[in-house]
Amino acid sequence: MQKMLTLTAALTGLVLSGCATQSSNSFQAFQADDLNAQVKSGLLVQKTNSFFVLNDSSSSMSKTYLNSADYSGTKLDVEKNLLNKFNHTIPDITLSSGLRSFGYGPCTDWSTSHLNQPLQSYSTSGFESAITSLECSSGGTPLAEAVEAAKGDIASAPGNIALVVFSDGMDETSPVPAAEALKAQYGDRLCIYTVWVGNEADTAGQENLQSIVDTAGCGMATDVNAISSAAGMSNFVKQVLFKPGNPVPDCSQLDEDHDGVNNCLDKCPDTPTGAMVDNHGCWSYHGVFFDFDSDKIKDKFHPLLKNAVEVMKLNPSLTVEIQGHTDSVGSVGYNLGLSERRANAVENSLIQNGVDDRRMTTIGFGKSHPAESNATEEGRAYNRRVEFIRTDR
Missing domain, CATH: 3.40.50.410 (von Willebrand factor, type A domain)
Known part of the structure; x- marks a missing residue:
């Protein structure tokens, strides 16, 4: 009987341990x-x-x-x-x-x-x-x-x-x-x-x-x-x-305000319908609207202002702030006044073309907000600009 128990225990141990397979x-x-x-x-x-x-x-x-x-x-x-x-x-x-x-x-x-x-x-x-x-x-x-x-x-x-x-x-x-x-x-x-x-x-x-x-x-x-x-x-x-998860959209493939500038580059992502934008996606007109030291809009820029009138009519609830900017030539005080006069001139032009003055305000920034470097003539020309910033949102 003892031999049988010993054999059973040995077999059980063999089954439990098995032969290790590498x-x-x-x-x-x-x-x-x-x-x-x-x-x-x-x-x-x-x-x-x-x-x-x-x-x-x-x-x-x-x-x-x-x-x-x-x-x-x-x-x-x-x-x-x-x-x-x-x-x-x-x-x-x-x-x-x-x-x-x-x-x-x-x-x-x-x-x-x-x-x-x-x-x-x-x-x-x-x-x-x-x-x-x-x-x-x-x-x-x-x-x-x-x-x-x-x-x-x-x-x-x-x-x-x-x-x-x-x-x-x-x-x-x-x-x-x-x-x-x-x-x-x-x-x-x-x-x-x-x-x-x-x-x-x-x-x-x-x-x-x-x-x-x-x-x-x-x-x-x-x-x-x-x-x-x-x-x-x-x-x-x-x-x-x-x-x-909710994937982060590729901004380079999106243009939510439909202005032709993708979301990655668009610094003004709420441009109103029909607005003429610059390469930053902002409703902005660059270049020399005015002769030197003048707030009279040159005739050749009236088509651009016509676009602004059309945008205001296409978007009847739209209100804007018209911002005037200058390049760095001249003193701070002088450029500030010049930018204000030019913003007012653009506002008056829109009023003359049927835009309600209650939909517009004006401000001048002088040379304090350059969009490009003032070190070159090209950069200074780009900085002499008028921007329209919507205020209805």
Whole structure:
């Protein structure tokens, strides 16, 4: 009888520990989708601040992964390839990350799980070292114990947490109670994501993985085929780390006031309909409206003022401030008075052409508001200008 008990114990230990199967650290060539532009534009908004991986390193993962044109080798090799793809698809955001493997025997230091990388600031190279530390697979599949251990692993995790499980799901005991306890501790901060890495004989494991996702109440359950491609993996990374956002429009492609100057360059973004604008998008007439030391509008500039009259008629609720400006030649006081007289002259011209004077005010700025450098004749000519600033908004 004693011999029988000894033999039974020995066989049980052999089953639990298994023979450790070594894994390859050679990864598939992979060109990840670049998600940085979507993050920068606001199309993707970060929702997760920390992710922690539980990786199945039990003896069942030493079996060859079958029926896949994408992978050869063991199921553990497949897990590591997927983790590598996940790692290289993560865009440039601030994260914390860590990894724990579960099984039994030499691959997990003769414990049901092993902390391969404590929670730390995430980097691509740093997390790659965690992946390559998954050297072998052995023993049973104690996912429940790994989930229990994760309660302490993520205790210092900032913000929202994603627990990401890679496994065939062929657990020895249900992981649901451990998942319930984990969820109770971290509440809405925690979501669970699972990746089924199994063969046809392991389909029951999909239900086990789905059950802990359901327990968390948020996250998703997926499988190898869904996330193997660049597009599939980028979608998975989006699901785990991001939520949809409102993208920041490209201002160079927008012209909201329809004046022909895009929003990036438009310094006057509310130009009224029909206004003649300068290269800054402002309703402004540059050049010499007046002879030197004169406030009489030269005849050749009357077509420009006609445009101003048309704009006022096209926009009957529009009110404006007519601003006069000069170049830097002359004293401050003299230019201030000259700019005021010229603004008044433009207002009088509009009144004579039927614009109600109650819709207009005038002001002179002299040489205090140059639009271009006064160091050149071209710049000084550009600064001798009259601007119309709407005051109805």
